[in-house]
Amino acid sequence: xxxxxxxxxxxxxxxxxxxxxxxxxxxxxxxxxxxxxxxxxxxxxxxxxxxxxxxxxxxxxxxxxxxxxxxxxxxxxxxxxxxxxxxxxxxxxxxxxxxxxxxxxxxxxxxxxxxxxxxxxxxxxxxxxxxxxxxxxxxxxxxxxxxxxxxxxxxxxxxxxxxxxxxxxxxxxxxxxxxxxxxxxxxxxxxxxxxxxxxxxxxxxxxxxxxxxxxxxxxxxxxxxxxxxxxxxxxxxxxxxxxxxxxxxxxxxxxxxxxxxxx
Amino acid sequence: xxxxxxxxxxxxxxxxxxxxxxxxxxxxxxxxxxxxxxxxxxxxxxxxxxxxxxxxxxxxxxxxxxxxxxxxxxxxxxxxxxxxxxxxxxxxxxxxxxxxxxxxxxxxxxxxxxxxxxxxxxxxxxxxxxxxxxxxxxxxxxxxxxxxxxxxxxxxxxxxxxxxxxxxxxxxxxxxxxxxxxxxxxxxxxxxxxxxxxxxxxxxxxxxxxxxxxxxxxxxxxxxxxxxxxxxxxxxxxxxxxxxxxxxxxxxxxxxxxxxxxxxxxxxxxxxxxxxxxxxxxxxxxxxxxxxxxxxxxxxxxxxxxxxxxxxxxxxxxxxxxxxxxxxxxxxxxxxxxxxxxxxxxxxxxxxxxxxxxxxxxxxxxxxxxxxxxxxxxxxxxxxxxxxxxxxxxxxxxxxxxxxxxxxxxxxxxxxxxxxxxxxxxxxxxxxxxxxxxxxxxxxxxxxxxxxxxxxxxxxxxxxxxxxxxxxxxxxxxxxxxxxxxxxxxxxxxxxxxxxxxxxxxxxxxxxxxxxxxxxxxxxxxxxxxxxxxxxxxxxxxxxxxxxxxxxxxxxxxxxxxxxxxxxxxxxxxxxxxxxxxxxxxxxxxxxxxxxxxxxxxxxxxxxxxxxxxxxxxxxxxxxxxxxxxxxxxxxxxxxxxxxxxxxxxxxxxxxxxxxxxxxxxxxxxxxxxxxxxxxxxxxxxxxxxxxxxxxxxxxxxxxxx
Numbered sequence: 001x002x003x004x005x006x007x008x009x010x011x012x013x014x015x016x017x018x019x020x021x022x023x024x025x026x027x028x029x030x031x032x033x034x035x036x037x038x039x040x041x042x043x044x045x046x047x048x049x050x051x052x053x054x055x056x057x058x059x060x061x062x063x064x065x066x067x068x069x070x071x072x073x074x075x076x077x078x079x080x081x082x083x084x085x086x087x088x089x090x091x092x093x094x095x096x097x098x099x100x101x102x103x104x105x106x107x108x109x110x111x112x113x114x115x116x117x118x119x120x121x122x123x124x125x126x127x128x129x130x131x132x133x134x135x136x137x138x139x140x141x142x143x144x145x146x147x148x149x150x151x152x153x154x155x156x157x158x159x160x161x162x163x164x165x166x167x168x169x170x171x172x173x174x175x176x177x178x179x180x181x182x183x184x185x186x187x188x189x190x191x192x193x194x195x196x197x198x199x200x201x202x203x204x205x206x207x208x209x210x211x212x213x214x215x216x217x218x219x220x221x222x223x224x225x226x227x228x229x230x231x232x233x234x235x236x237x238x239x240x241x242x243x244x245x246x247x248x249x250x251x252x253x254x255x256x257x258x259x260x261x262x263x
Numbered sequence: 264x265x266x267x268x269x270x271x272x273x274x275x276x277x278x279x280x281x282x283x284x285x286x287x288x289x290x291x292x293x294x295x296x297x298x299x300x301x302x303x304x305x306x307x308x309x310x311x312x313x314x315x316x317x318x319x320x321x322x323x324x325x326x327x328x329x330x331x332x333x334x335x336x337x338x339x340x341x342x343x344x345x346x347x348x349x350x351x352x353x354x355x356x357x358x359x360x361x362x363x364x365x366x367x368x369x370x371x372x373x374x375x376x377x378x379x380x381x382x383x384x385x386x387x388x389x390x391x392x393x394x395x396x397x398x399x400x401x402x403x404x405x406x407x408x409x410x411x412x413x414x415x416x417x418x419x420x421x422x423x424x425x426x427x428x429x430x431x432x433x434x435x436x437x438x439x440x441x442x443x444x445x446x447x448x449x450x451x452x453x454x455x456x457x458x459x460x461x462x463x464x465x466x467x468x469x470x471x472x473x474x475x476x477x478x479x480x481x482x483x484x485x486x487x488x489x490x491x492x493x494x495x496x497x498x499x500x501x502x503x504x505x506x507x508x509x510x511x512x513x514x515x516x517x518x519x520x521x522x523x524x525x526x527x528x529x530x531x532x533x534x535x536x537x538x539x540x541x542x543x544x545x546x547x548x549x550x551x552x553x554x555x556x557x558x559x560x561x562x563x564x565x566x567x568x569x570x571x572x573x574x575x576x577x578x579x580x581x582x583x584x585x586x587x588x589x590x591x592x593x594x595x596x597x598x599x600x601x602x603x604x605x606x607x608x609x610x611x612x613x614x615x616x617x618x619x620x621x622x623x624x625x626x627x628x629x630x631x632x633x634x635x636x637x638x639x640x641x642x643x644x645x646x647x648x649x650x651x652x653x654x655x656x657x658x659x660x661x662x663x664x665x666x667x668x669x670x671x672x673x674x675x676x677x678x679x680x681x682x683x684x685x686x687x688x689x690x691x692x693x694x695x696x697x698x699x700x701x702x703x704x705x706x707x708x709x710x711x712x713x714x715x716x717x718x719x720x721x722x723x724x725x726x727x728x729x730x731x732x733x734x735x736x737x738x739x740x741x742x743x744x745x746x747x748x749x750x751x752x753x754x755x756x757x758x759x760x761x762x763x764x765x766x767x768x769x770x771x772x773x774x775x776x777x778x779x780x781x782x783x784x785x786x787x788x789x790x791x792x793x794x795x796x797x798x799x800x801x802x803x804x805x806x807x808x809x810x811x812x813x814x815x816x817x818x819x820x821x822x823x824x825x826x827x828x829x830x831x832x833x834x835x836x837x838x839x840x841x842x843x844x845x846x847x848x849x850x851x852x853x854x855x856x857x858x859x860x861x862x863x864x865x866x867x868x869x870x871x872x873x874x875x876x877x878x879x880x881x882x883x884x885x886x887x888x889x890x891x892x893x894x895x896x897x898x899x900x901x902x903x904x905x906x907x908x909x910x911x912x913x914x915x916x917x918x919x920x921x922x923x924x925x926x927x928x929x930x931x932x933x934x935x936x937x938x939x940x941x942x943x944x945x946x947x948x949x950x951x952x953x954x955x956x957x958x959x960x961x962x963x964x965x966x967x968x969x
Binding site for chain 2: 012014015016017031033035078185186187188189190191192193195196
């Protein structure tokens with residue numbers, strides 16, 4: 001089964017102190033460390049595990065610039081056999097629909113049985129997977145927590161429903177799935193793996209290569225525009241308990257129950 | 264009484280039975296040779312390991328650890344018992360050989376052991392056989408009645424092999440009895456024919472037998488002599504061929520295992536022997552994944568283990584009930600070798616070790632404290648094997664999720680917390696430092712570098728060690744600076760957690776930053792960093808731990824201490840593994856403590872090279888193995904038992920682990936931890952008293968007048 005995983009490079013939330021820039025419409029991007037969007041790792045790991053069971057290839061694709069090659073290589077070090085970079089100055093500033101359109105055009109030129117995305121981008125809104133499926137007119141399932149390949153035409157997918165119940169759905173291939181984090185334990189990518197894929201070629205495709213009309217994508221075509229960005233003010237709701245250990249424990253229990261944490 | 268003086272009346276069978284004895288010899292030797300050859304099969308398939316250099320140092324090791332039995336007295340009863348048995352065996356080896364050869368040629372005498380020398384030798388071996396026999400009896404009783412805890416096998420590691428141990432001990436006792444019987448029967452016959460004077464060796468086993476046999480007929484003596492001889496032959500060859508199937512193989516292998524033992528034990532094994540760091544990219548697979556990925560010496564280690572349990576008895580991981588226990592780590596390796604390299608069937612190989620005999624949690628549980636290696640009388644190596652297995656896990660991407668984040672942060676930010684590089688020197692800002700610390704990344708020129716390392720730079724609590732260290736260096740008049748944002752993690756534990764390539768990147772970055780700074784000398788307050796610079800880095804200036812700087816300053820008079828104010832505090836020093844065991848720095852920290860006037864210090868039972876790990880530093884902070892009780896809690900209890908209420912340590916990780924352990928053990932207010940640098944900083948006699956009070960609270964009852 002040939003699987004395509006759509007990935008993205010985002011500022012690493014665990015390794016940055018996110019601060020607003022002076023104009024207040026974005027974060028201060030100097031000194032930021034970028035890395036693979038964490039949920040995408042689960043999608044790639046799942047693709048690798050499917051291929052290990054039923055055979056096939058795993059490709060990873062991203063929309064972005066030269067810097068974004070880094071995340072493709074990281075996923076290739078994980079085990080993906082191909083990395084594809086969709087890059088064009090015209091792509092800059094695309095909203096979720098724009099990204100989905102660029103990906104759709106690329107996918108239509110290739111044959112993938114299964115397209116996976118992470119559940120959401122850490123700096124995004126979990127839009128692209130659904131829109132991509134709609135644009136391709138493929139079946140779509142979101143928040144997938146298990147995949148069972150039935151044959152080369154059908155899949156069963158499990159989704160977790162609010163409250164802990166599970167639901168199993170059947171989809172025809174090709175389809176798009178957004179993969180919930182926690183579906184697996186993504187493997188570690190070490191320095192050795194990254195160095196081993198350092199010189200592998202990564203083909204790039206521009207708007208012209210894909211046959212995309214420039215006016216359909218990019219900032220000008222975006223139907224969603226960011227108007228503000230702010231860091232919420234820290235509220236002083238933390239309560240310090242000062243009593244003895246036993247008294248504190250009792251009070252913590254009371255508070256948890258009072259706030260509805262335990263029923 | 265000499266071995267070759269035979270009495271024809273009762274030893275005629277030696278002549279007649281020559282064919283029988285020759286057959287036993289030939290079969291015994293052939294079987295042993297075959298078994299050893301089969302045991303060598305995996306060693307030939309193993310990874311290479313350069314252990315043939317420095318023959319003189321290796322011979323010295325042999326003299327000290329093999330012949331000298333150096334490590335044995337660390338356990339008094341078992342140690343003395345073993346020394347007695349070992350010396351007995353050494354003495355008896357020649358006699359056993361002579362007795363065997365008598366079967367081939369009945370007037371055989373060992374060259375050099377005739378005449379007066381021979382007599383002395385015979386007498387001493389009579390006693391040796393007696394001592395060995397008594398030791399066996401004692402050892403069997405010890406196993407049966409006292410059954411020391413370290414011989415027991417916890418259920419999770421399988422069944423105890425008490426039966427096998429007693430069987431082997433009994434066989435040796437039988438060998439001694441048979442040998443003595445043979446000698447005694449001959450001697451008794453000689454007394455009867457007045458051909459000899461009998462035994463000189465009063466109260467020895469042969470002497471006792473001789474008295475018992477004095478009045479027997481010549482026929483009886485002949486039969487007894489024959490039986491003793493045959494029993495000796497059979498027991499000898501049975502033992503020889505049975506030993507390679509269990510714990511007594513060390514009788515043969517220990518000589519080689521100690522000769523080939525690692526000489527530079529603190530330098531971690533390279534990914535592959537003979538492959539330089541520059542060529543490392545060409546190595547396809549890192550670490551140990553299958554049994555054949557071990558080096559031949561590591562396999563020899565498995566064969567050599569005597570299952571004495573000293574390693575595990577001292578292992579913090581085993582003691583805390585983590586899945587790792589060095590003794591069973593080794594016996595599992597040996598069992599694998601025996602099972603997959605059988606005597607008669609074809610050798611099967613290539614199975615993954617993780618998931619079959621070892622678990623991931625087991626391999627990540629090791630704190631690399633080195634207690635097992637310090638204890639092992641046979642110089643078995645553990646840390647290299649654990650690190651090699653971790654390298655294999657890292658290579659396959661099998662890294663626990665909790666370790667992936669810090670490793671990735673180390674790659675992108677140079678510290679395990681993912682903090683920004685520019686904030687690395689933030690600890691040095693603020694009022695607590697009377698004089699600013701020189702930033703070598705901005706203006707090089709200092710003579711000494713204080714290499715702070717990651718945790719001390721970023722952890723709120725540990726930053727106080729950094730400030731104390733800086734103030735000590737200032738008080739001692741050192742011309743020093745820090746690398747600031749140019750410093751990366753030393754990579755010490757990155758390497759020990761199996762991420763060799765990331766370690767190399769960190770090392771190369773630091774080494775070039777250090778060279779660019781032009782310093783002549785490095786100081787650190789973290790023993791892990793100290794160990795990294797001493798053993799993992801090359802081409803960097805010499806390194807000192809802050810305890811050594813303090814000791815130097817005190818000796819030269821550059822530093823003096825004022826007396827302790829607290830009257831009830833009793834201090835004990837906890838040896839950090841990477842300062843003590845791995846680098847032998849035991850005395851300087853104690854010298855520093857004892858230089859503080861009025862300080863009362865006690866030693867814990869487990870101190871110096873038997874120090875008990877705090878629970879593990881470096882990346883162990885991010886990994887929590889399954890355990891029954893925190894390692895640190897055990898350590899805090901040991902301090903309490905020693906009568907101390909302040910633990911002084913000299914490592915940021917020890918301090919954090921022990922501080923946490925005090926809370927877990929519910930000893931808050933009764934026990935405190937302080938870093939040596941913090942304590943020294945408080946006590947240094949200065950004119951300006953601008954010393955920060957650390958977050959560490961000396962227990963109230965001992966903080967009188969503070």
